[in-house]
Amino acid sequence: MASIEGPPQSLCRRSIIGHDRKTxxxxxxxxHGRQRMIxxxxxxxxxxxxxxxxxxxxxxxxLWILALLWKLAARRLDQGDLARYLVDRRVMISxxxxxxxxxxxxxxxxxxxxxxxxxxxxxxxxxxxxxxxFLELYSYWRTGITHVQAKVAANTYSSTLHQVSRTLFMLxxxxxxxxxxxxxxxxxxxxxxxxxKITLVLAHPDSAALAEAARARGSRPDLYKExxxxxxxxxxxxxxASSASIEVRLYQARRLDDLPIFRAMFVDDRRVIASVAVxxxxxxxxxxxxxxxxxxxxxSQAMYSVLWRYASDFQVRSRPLTKAQAESAQQFYARIAAxxxxxxx
Numbered sequence: 001m002a003s004i005e006g007p008p009q010s011l012c013r014r015s016i017i018g019h020d021r022k023t024x025x026x027x028x029x030x031x032h033g034r035q036r037m038i039x040x041x042x043x044x045x046x047x048x049x050x051x052x053x054x055x056x057x058x059x060x061x062x063l064w065i066l067a068l069l070w071k072l073a074a075r076r077l078d079q080g081d082l083a084r085y086l087v088d089r090r091v092m093i094s095x096x097x098x099x100x101x102x103x104x105x106x107x108x109x110x111x112x113x114x115x116x117x118x119x120x121x122x123x124x125x126x127x128x129x130x131x132x133x134f135l136e137l138y139s140y141w142r143t144g145i146t147h148v149q150a151k152v153a154a155n156t157y158s159s160t161l162h163q164v165s166r167t168l169f170m171l172x173x174x175x176x177x178x179x180x181x182x183x184x185x186x187x188x189x190x191x192x193x194x195x196x197k198i199t200l201v202l203a204h205p206d207s208a209a210l211a212e213a214a215r216a217r218g219s220r221p222d223l224y225k226e227x228x229x230x231x232x233x234x235x236x237x238x239x240x241a242s243s244a245s246i247e248v249r250l251y252q253a254r255r256l257d258d259l260p261i262f263r264a265m266f267v268d269d270r271r272v273i274a275s276v277a278v279x280x281x282x283x284x285x286x287x288x289x290x291x292x293x294x295x296x297x298x299x300s301q302a303m304y305s306v307l308w309r310y311a312s313d314f315q316v317r318s319r320p321l322t323k324a325q326a327e328s329a330q331q332f333y334a335r336i337a338a339x340x341x342x343x344x345x
Contacts, residue, residue: 060128144293144303152275152290160265160273161187166196169266171311173203173210173259173277174224175231179238188244197245201314205229209253213279216256226332233333236326250325251318260314264307270294272307 153159161168161183168187178184191198203210205228211221232248239246253259256279264274275290295304321329 142302144295146271146292146294148289148291150289151287156273156275156290157181158183160267163267163271165190166194166268167191167266168196168198168268169201169311170199170264171201171260171314172263173279174205174228175200175202175235176227179231179234185238185242188238188242188246192242192244197247199247199249199315200235201249201251201311201318202232203228203253203259204250205232207253207258209256209259209279212256213259216279226336229329229332230336232321232325232329233331236330237333248321249315249318250321251314260310262307262310264311266308266311272304274307 157178158181161178161181164187168191188198190196205225210224210228214221214223214225217223235246235248238244259279260277262274263277264272266272271292271294273290273292276288278288291303293303293307
């Protein structure tokens, strides 16, 4: 009779009373053998899990080294070149995402779960990228920057004016880009209904800096001057038609350095849309990045406060539009509008 590998005979005698001792001991032996096989398989799987965890840690170390090297390279950028720095940071995040999935593909999974281990490795890499992106964006959110665009969107003015309900404060050189938009009339009516106000801080049309910027662009010197008078006349027409509270203030700019660095539109005292102002270029700086900031909390109003202080300085040095200047602007706008109607007819 073949021997049975399993529990001791004493265990069978104690456990089995009045039954076939041989049959019961074989059952117990089979159960004991299966338990031992399961235990051995669990040990192998544990080794595989440890190896995969080590591979994930290696990925994290490699990504951390790459991020550190990239940050050190970013610090060498010009400190004043903020727009390029923001764009490079976004490129850095995208590159790290691609590298993480490449590392997940290069590090092979360990048996016994081939597919499952590979999926877990790729998922871990994705989670690392998501965490890095969140930490990167969170640093901007703490300053109030909600998002950044690579260049000024074509519908920036129309979409911003559409959001206005109570107040609008705008700092720029002129209002030529948005004064003829229908959204500007809608914004004026909305501010009137909510007893709000629109304040436009613009460059004086006779400023020498506007003529210098036009010459640097290769245009006739009075181009920006005419655009400024035209936009002021159009704003006054909207003010008269809507009976809204619209204030136009003018500041003098003798040199290009006297013009604002940012174009900023503060909407309802809650958010700001700003872009870098570049003078002497055909695109008027539309290829430069723009960013959006809010002031919903004390910790997230840093960028909003900085831009507001900057715009307030121009408001202080500016002067309200005089009656004579208003009449000149209205006459110039009426003349240009009449010429355009005659050309269309």
